[in-house]
Amino acid sequence: RSRIVAPVKETLNGQPQVVDFTSDISGSPHETARFRYIAMYVNEVGHNLSLQENVKPLPSATSRSVSYYAYIERSLQKGEEIELLTNYGTRYESMRERRGYGKNNAVKSDHHNETRVIRNLAERKDIVALIRGMSEDGLCELTTFLSSKIRKGLDDATSFTCSGQASGEDKSDLIRQCVARRRISWVSSHLKKRLSRLQDAQVSQNNDHILFKPGTIVYVHDWPQDDARPPYTGLGTISDCFKDEEGRDSYEITVSDNKYIEHAPEAVLTIPTEEDLVGAPKRTRASWQKWKRERTLPQRRRDMFQEFDSCKWDPSMARILPFDLANQYSFQVRAKILESLRWDVVEEVLFLVCDRNLLFRPYDEKIWCRLSMDLMTTVLHILANYLLNGATACVTGPYDAIINAAKTASDKLRYLAASLDDLALASPKSDASEWVVVVDSVLANRMQVDVFKNSGAFLDMEWYLTRQVMVVVHPLLLLLRVDSYSVETLCGAIGLDATSPFVIHYETKARQWDIPGTPA
Secondary structure, three states: OOOOEEEEEEEEOOEEEEEEOEOOOOOOEOHHHHHOOOOOOOEEOOOOOOOOOOEEEEOOOOOOOOEEEEOOOOOOOOOOOOOOEEOOOHHHHHHHHHHOOOOOOOOOOOOOHHHHHHHHHHHHHHHHHHHHOOOHHHHHHHHHHHHHHHHHHHHHHHHHHHOOOOOHHHHOOHHHHHHHHHHHHHHHHHHHHHHHHHHHHHHHHOOOOOOOOOOOEEEEEEEOOOOOOOOEEEEEEEEEEEEOOOOOEEEEEEOHHHOEEEEEEHHHEEOOOOOOOOOOOHHHHHHHHHHHHHHOHHHHHHHHHHHHHHOOOOOHHHHHHHHHOOOOOOHHHHHHHHHHHHHHHHHHHHHHHHHOOOOOOOOOOOOOOHHHHHHHHHHHHHHHHHHHOOOOOOOHHHHHHHHHHHHHHHHHHHHHHHHOOOOOOOEEOOOOOOEEEEEEOOOOEEEEHHHHHOOOOOOOHHHHHHHHHHHHHHHHHHOOOOOOOOHHHHHHHHOOOOOOHHHHHHHHHHOOOOOOOOOO
């Protein structure tokens, strides 16, 4: 299908621009794109050598538009149809892989949940890295964009859809809109953290009891008095501040021609107005504008924090979808929406624990066996259901469910270790051509599955219970912050000796962790 955005030559504020023909409200192509000018369903040739590109970009007459032309070698008969095909080039390869027709056929598409999570975790990491490097001005610009261009349209769209007034085409967007509401909540939480850190850093550097700090442009009114020099009235710059004999703030002020005024009390100084700055040098006006912006920061920050809070996920959405919309949507549609939201929260939780190095490369089958990844999914979905509802219910429910899931997985592990009737405990080697199991973790002895079945050897159960069960469950259980929980509790549930070297080594490292709070 045709791309939603396309680049143009003209830049905006020195940055590349794209032509966007999606609606801010729904995220789908807007009315003009659907009914005028644009062929909405232009497939691409991809890596299929039997397909021939017949839609190509046309050099535009202006720098603000994008044009394509269709080239068909033979004349078409009346009523005859031909498929339009284009080529999006090498930069589209990641999208091809997401859709399942990339050059690397071994790579699974986004329809495979675990593969999609791995891709999205990498993108979330890039997004958070970008946010953590933002200045306050950059945060303000992004917040304004999110508020005016995305959140308002998104709220209007979901409210309109949930009201029962949506058409069939609008209803198809509900899954994407609900997930977008969850994601904008996640992005806003990281923007809020960044602004808080910037604010804390500035507060620690400022001497807040001083009204006018060095470098501030002020307007002096008739000072000094009782001095051989005539009083000065006009603009000046604070060069120093100190206490007078009575403990009041007093200032040294630099005025024109590098002259200065000493011991100016606060009472004779005011903030310059626009009229005061008429005829002032450009440098002075620029300094004043900068100071004026800094004076407005407290209110600007309050506005930004308020916007971040307004983006916070509304737990009632998780209750509206399965029940209040029962008359408007089929059970399958409502279940699909909740399933999509669940997997999105799974990504949030995994990002949280991976960002603190509490869990390593989730869903990487070279590290985790199938049984372990299934356990990971079960635990993450228990947490996701709890978080989608606002984490307001008693924590005992999800805690007990996770402990039981770990116990069930350890019981299944013992059963499979005795029969080894499938590959649930095996992992592929680097080239994925051989599947191996662990029979002696100390010597790193991994044996091919077929060889193991006929060898009479035994699996290293201590290794499996520690590395494939406890290591998965422990960091996720910590997010619930249950006071009575400990590694020993989990070991008792899964039948693992808490005094084993594996457990002691892992617990020693775990004590040093910085445990984050659960996502909002």
